[in-house]
Amino acid sequence: NAASGQTQAAGGDVDDVNGHGTFVAGCAAAQGNNGIGVVGVGWDFTIMPIRVSNNSDGTASAFAILDGARWAAEQGAHIINASFSGGTSASNQSAARYIKQQGGLLFWASGNDNAFVEPNRPDYVLVGSTTSSDNRSSFSNYGPAVDVTAPGSSVRSTRRFGSYGNGSGTSYASPIAAGVGAMNRSANP
Numbered sequence: 001n002a003a004s005g006q007t008q009a010a011g012g013d014v015d016d017v018n019g020h021g022t023f024v025a026g027c028a029a030a031q032g033n034n035g036i037g038v039v040g041v042g043w044d045f046t047i048m049p050i051r052v053s054n055n056s057d058g059t060a061s062a063f064a065i066l067d068g069a070r071w072a073a074e075q076g077a078h079i080i081n082a083s084f085s086g087g088t089s090a091s092n093q094s095a096a097r098y099i100k101q102q103g104g105l106l107f108w109a110s111g112n113d114n115a116f117v118e119p120n121r122p123d124y125v126l127v128g129s130t131t132s133s134d135n136r137s138s139f140s141n142y143g144p145a146v147d148v149t150a151p152g153s154s155v156r157s158t159r160r161f162g163s164y165g166n167g168s169g170t171s172y173a174s175p176i177a178a179g180v181g182a183m184n185r186s187a188n189p
Contacts, residue, residue, distance in 0.1 A: 002068030003054045003061075014051045018058040019160045021049065023167055024083045026158030028175035028182070037164050038156050041179025042186075048077050052084075062086055066095040073102035078185050081178040082108045083171035087126045088117050088145050096124035105185075107178040109170035110141040117145040125181070129153060129173040140170055150176040 006012030016022045025040075025047050032043025050068035053060035069080050080099060086092070087108040096106045106124040110117060117126075129140035129152025136142055137153045152173030159165045 001051045001054070002064040002071060003052055005067075012051070013054075014049045016049075016160055017051070017053055018056055020058045020083070020171065021051070022160045023157045023165075024081065024171060024175045025049070026164075027155060027172050028081060028179040030158050038158060040157075041176050042182045045179070045182055045186075048072055048075065060084060062089060062091060066091060069106055070095055070098055073099040073104040078104050079178050079182040080104055080106045081175045082106065083169075083174050084109060085111045085113075087111060087141075088119070088121065090121075093121045093123055096121065099124075105181055107174050107181060109174040110146050112139040112169050112171075113141055114139055115141045116143040117141045118143050120144050120147070125177065127170060127174040127177045129168070129170045137168065137170075137173075139168070140173070148177050149173065150180070152176070 001012030008014050028040050029042045029045040029047050030038050030040035032039035050072050052064040052068045072080050099106050110126050110128045125147045126145050128146040128149040129137035130149045131153040150173040153168045154166050155172040156166050
């Protein structure tokens with residue numbers, strides 16, 4: 001739990017506060033080939049849950065997000081996803097460079113403001129959203145800062161307490177792209 005600075009072993013709570021993390025995790029790695037629910041991109045991958053907010057609305061500080069991302073890399077995570085706004089911040093670049101030095105790669109949601117975003121930060125992957133017809137989602141940020149796009153409109157994924165539902169946002173495109181990144185890494189470390 002990066003918001004409280006405690007690992008789960010030390011009593012830190014990593015349970016999902018508002019459902020966002022569960023939906024994001026399902027996009028990346030919901031278990032597949034089991035005849036129930038949905039399938040994530042990497043349907044046999046392991047998730048390392050890093051809680052970065054203790055707020056019921058899910059808002060998180062940039063410090064907690066980046067601290068959680070760095071901690072994940074230090075614990076051996078190879079692909080790290082941040083489904084929050086603020087993806088073009090300069091502070092992300094130094095954290096992403098550190099994560100790369102640890103052997104990881106950071107994916108970050110581009111945001112849902114239908115805004116032109118720059119500059120491009122070379123050490124992490126900023127992800128925009130597309131529709132089912134492979135067009136840019138009307139809400140997705142775009143521009144030279146966006147490195148890749150992935151499905152983010154009407155995505156179906158896991159919800160808290162064992163249900164499933166639909167959602168839209170770059171928050172869901174980013175873990176789908178991260179799942180592809182993890183598949184690439186698992187095939188060719």
